[in-house]
Amino acid sequence: MSNRNYSILIVDDDPEFHQQIRYAFRRNFTFEGAVSMGNLERKLKENGNFDLILMDLVLDSSKEKVGLNLIPELRSSHPGIPIIVVTADKEIDTVVQAMKKGARDFLTKGDYDFEYWNDKFTEIIEDSKLKSENQMLRAEVKKHRAQRSKDFAFIGESEKIKEIKRILRLVSEEPDISVLLAGETGVGKEIAARYLHQQGARKDQPFQAVNLSAIQDTLLESTLFGHRKGAFTGAIRDVEGYFSQANGGILMLDEIGDIDANIQIKLLRFLETKMIRPVGADKDIQLDVQIVAATHQNLGAQVEEGIFRADLYQRLKAMIVEIPALRERKEDIPLIMEHYLEGQKMEDILTPKAIQLLMEYDWVGNIRELRNTINYMLLRKKIKSRMMIDEDCLPVEIQEFAKDSAPYRTSLAEDPSGEISIEEEHALLDLKRIEMAMLQKNKVKKDVAIELGLENTDNLRYRIKKYYEKHPHLFGQFPLLSKSYRKIVK
Amino acid sequence: MREILCVASQLQVVNAMKKYFTDGGFKFCHLALPVSDEALLVGSDTVVVLMSPIVCNGKYLSAELPWKQYLREHLPNNLLIIAGFSDFQGDNYLDLLHLPKNIKAFLNRAEIAGGSWEPAYTGGLDVAEQLRRFFEGHGDESVTDELNNTLRILKIARDEMKRHQAEYQSVWKDLLLANRLPSKWNTLNNRWINYYPNFECLPFFGTFVQVNLALQHIAPYFNSNCEEEALFWELDCIEHLEHAKSALVKIEQHYVK
Numbered sequence A: 001m002s003n004r005n006y007s008i009l010i011v012d013d014d015p016e017f018h019q020q021i022r023y024a025f026r027r028n029f030t031f032e033g034a035v036s037m038g039n040l041e042r043k044l045k046e047n048g049n050f051d052l053i054l055m056d057l058v059l060d061s062s063k064e065k066v067g068l069n070l071i072p073e074l075r076s077s078h079p080g081i082p083i084i085v086v087t088a089d090k091e092i093d094t095v096v097q098a099m100k101k102g103a104r105d106f107l108t109k110g111d112y113d114f115e116y117w118n119d120k121f122t123e124i125i126e127d128s129k130l131k132s133e134n135q136m137l138r139a140e141v142k143k144h145r146a147q148r149s150k151d152f153a154f155i156g157e158s159e160k161i162k163e164i165k166r167i168l169r170l171v172s173e174e175p176d177i178s179v180l181l182a183g184e185t186g187v188g189k190e191i192a193a194r195y196l197h198q199q200g201a202r203k204d205q206p207f208q209a210v211n212l213s214a215i216q217d218t219l220l221e222s223t224l225f226g227h228r229k230g231a232f233t234g235a236i237r238d239v240e241g242y243f244s245q246a247n248g249g250i251l252m253l254d255e256i257g258d259i260d261a262n263i264q265i266k267l268l269r270f271l272e273t274k275m276i277r278p279v280g281a282d283k284d285i286q287l288d289v290q291i292v293a294a295t296h297q298n299l300g301a302q303v304e305e306g307i308f309r310a311d312l313y314q315r316l317k318a319m320i321v322e323i324p325a326l327r328e329r330k331e332d333i334p335l336i337m338e339h340y341l342e343g344q345k346m347e348d349i350l351t352p353k354a355i356q357l358l359m360e361y362d363w364v365g366n367i368r369e370l371r372n373t374i375n376y377m378l379l380r381k382k383i384k385s386r387m388m389i390d391e392d393c394l395p396v397e398i399q400e401f402a403k404d405s406a407p408y409r410t411s412l413a414e415d416p417s418g419e420i421s422i423e424e425e426h427a428l429l430d431l432k433r434i435e436m437a438m439l440q441k442n443k444v445k446k447d448v449a450i451e452l453g454l455e456n457t458d459n460l461r462y463r464i465k466k467y468y469e470k471h472p473h474l475f476g477q478f479p480l481l482s483k484s485y486r487k488i489v490k
Numbered sequence B: 001m002r003e004i005l006c007v008a009s010q011l012q013v014v015n016a017m018k019k020y021f022t023d024g025g026f027k028f029c030h031l032a033l034p035v036s037d038e039a040l041l042v043g044s045d046t047v048v049v050l051m052s053p054i055v056c057n058g059k060y061l062s063a064e065l066p067w068k069q070y071l072r073e074h075l076p077n078n079l080l081i082i083a084g085f086s087d088f089q090g091d092n093y094l095d096l097l098h099l100p101k102n103i104k105a106f107l108n109r110a111e112i113a114g115g116s117w118e119p120a121y122t123g124g125l126d127v128a129e130q131l132r133r134f135f136e137g138h139g140d141e142s143v144t145d146e147l148n149n150t151l152r153i154l155k156i157a158r159d160e161m162k163r164h165q166a167e168y169q170s171v172w173k174d175l176l177l178a179n180r181l182p183s184k185w186n187t188l189n190n191r192w193i194n195y196y197p198n199f200e201c202l203p204f205f206g207t208f209v210q211v212n213l214a215l216q217h218i219a220p221y222f223n224s225n226c227e228e229e230a231l232f233w234e235l236d237c238i239e240h241l242e243h244a245k246s247a248l249v250k251i252e253q254h255y256v257k
Helices: A015-025 A037-046 A067-077 A092-100 A114-151 A159-172 A189-199 A217-225 A261-273 A299-305 A310-316 A326-340 A352-360 A366-383 A396-403 A422-440 A445-451 A457-470 A472-477 A479-484 B011-023 B064-074 B103-109 B127-135 B143-164 B168-177 B181-201 B205-223 B229-234 B237-256
Strands: A007-011 A030-034 A052-055 A083-087 A105-108 A179-182 A207-211 A250-254 A290-295 A320-322 B003-007 B027-031 B047-051 B054-056 B059-062 B079-084 B093-095
Touching: A007 A015, A007 A037, A015 A030, A015 A114, A015 B143, A015 B168, A030 A037, A037 A067, A052 A067, A052 A114, A067 A083, A067 A092, A083 A092, A083 A114, A092 A105, A105 A114, A114 B143, A159 A189, A159 A320, A159 A326, A179 A189, A189 A207, A189 A250, A189 A290, A217 A261, A261 A290, A261 A310, A299 A310, A326 A352, A326 A366, A352 A396, A422 A445, A422 A457, A422 A472, A422 A479, A445 A457, A457 A472, A472 A479, B003 B011, B011 B027, B011 B047, B047 B064, B054 B181, B059 B181, B064 B079, B064 B127, B064 B237, B127 B143, B127 B181, B127 B237, B143 B168, B143 B181, B143 B237, B168 B181, B168 B229, B181 B205, B205 B229, B205 B237
Parallel strands: A007 A030, A007 A052, A052 A083, A083 A105, A179 A290, A179 A320, A207 A250, A250 A290, B003 B027, B003 B047, B047 B079, B079 B093
Antiparallel strands: B054 B059
């Protein structure tokens, strides 16, 4: 196989050796040469992108092995370029010194063998590239993890949050106990679940979160438990479900109150036996997964109504952690805002009046609403060219909340003058964008969410739900969207 | 009867030593130059007496170090006695101007070849140094350096023709002439001629003889300015040079390092 894309720099005071190597390997590599140290510096300055350096140790008439001192310098200035020492001297001391100083390998000019040298060049170049790629990937993963831990930071110093963190730390010491996280929508149940994951014995194992209400009932079983090839039309290969993907770690089942009776039985069976059976499989699979369920609904009431199985509820309620609503821990708002404002203090960017309004607001959408509000305020500040975020930059419902503590769902979308309000215009534009994306992405919600820059389909669903709550009359213009979210748009 | 193997070239000295040792009750054998391998198939009781400096092709050479190295490898319990006309003192030095009266007592005092004693330098051309320069990796006097260069160029040429079906004419022009192979051969040959006669006094000279034969065998190819493709293949140039190289590597590993 030709490796002509790999570029090799030969460093040797013997120009004939350059000529021989170029000639022998010209089909497989490209070459540049340096016959002196000055020449080498110039070559590296002009083009630092060599894949390999072949270096003799004797580089001038002094016959001293000056190349030995060059190796660490090159390793430090060009760490990504591996060095192979190619010299006439095969003294074991020289070999050891060269390797200690950072050479990747050693070839003696007297033992030329095309096959061996060709393989050696390729192997070292590819190994080095693999290492750099690994380093880059590791850096990426680290960055990604840092970003994720920032996105999912469990922020709060209020007594309630401190207590929840304490409980979660204690629970994390019991890696087999099932946990039920209760709380309103947007309070940060997934964040709490991730906090539990990070504290416990399963922290180096996978964490998977799935919003059960976002998955069609017909697909839920195979999504959770996987399926075998041929299990149903379109099952063209074996697919692992969320349970298998979370093996060894934690699976968070959000909106557990929304699952039907069939899935409830299967989930109960898993909690009792730790076994699942993928759709179409004839054998069970043993898994080691800790279940963290979450819901904003009152499961006890659902049990009474016969919607939710009592035995499953009994299993899940072994450890219930209630995440408080944001309005119950308003002292955490400045900290949360500072986090999402990337370290900027609330008072440095908001006017006292705006801060007062934010602190008075009841945050029915909890942290999710706060986060969206921050994005909205920053955008409005930009549009209005304000030095600071003032009350005009706040969403209407927050502005109005102070004047009238009635729920914002009353017709606040309408401007008192009868003209369309800024908020409604904003909603209209956004809904148009979503409708267009629906059309382009053939109504695949996941792709639509990606197109719109959203983290997942939950966020898309939430956004539509919020718009529908505030501006239901707008939805007549968006048939695709209304059809796709018919559970919301009634 | 204990045997004396005398390595010397001046007949007068050989004859004097023969009388001395025979009178002392020893069997005396003379090993003339060039040294042959068979002559060194000696018994464990044989005493090797090396004249130093030894006259070899008209030069006075001191070869005691390579001899000691050789015996240490192959006959470590045998005695090596350095004989000469200097007034050195030493258990293994036989002063020919002041021969010991009791040679048996002298030999009893002498150390075996495998011992850690250092032979005294007797003032001739140092053959150990000649060997070092011969084998030097980088050196204007090195034979192996030039041999390696020649061999590498020939291998590249062979690969080019065998792997890539290149025409000999293009290889000759673009590689062999571009890298001055005929000139390299001349350098190699001149260096070889310079050293080869000096090594006649060495116990492993037989290996140099084999190398010399190999070089002579392939010389016609280089003498044709490397232009004759038929000679390249027919004379098996690469195989002969490989053979020469591996023989020399053995010498270097055993007696030079």
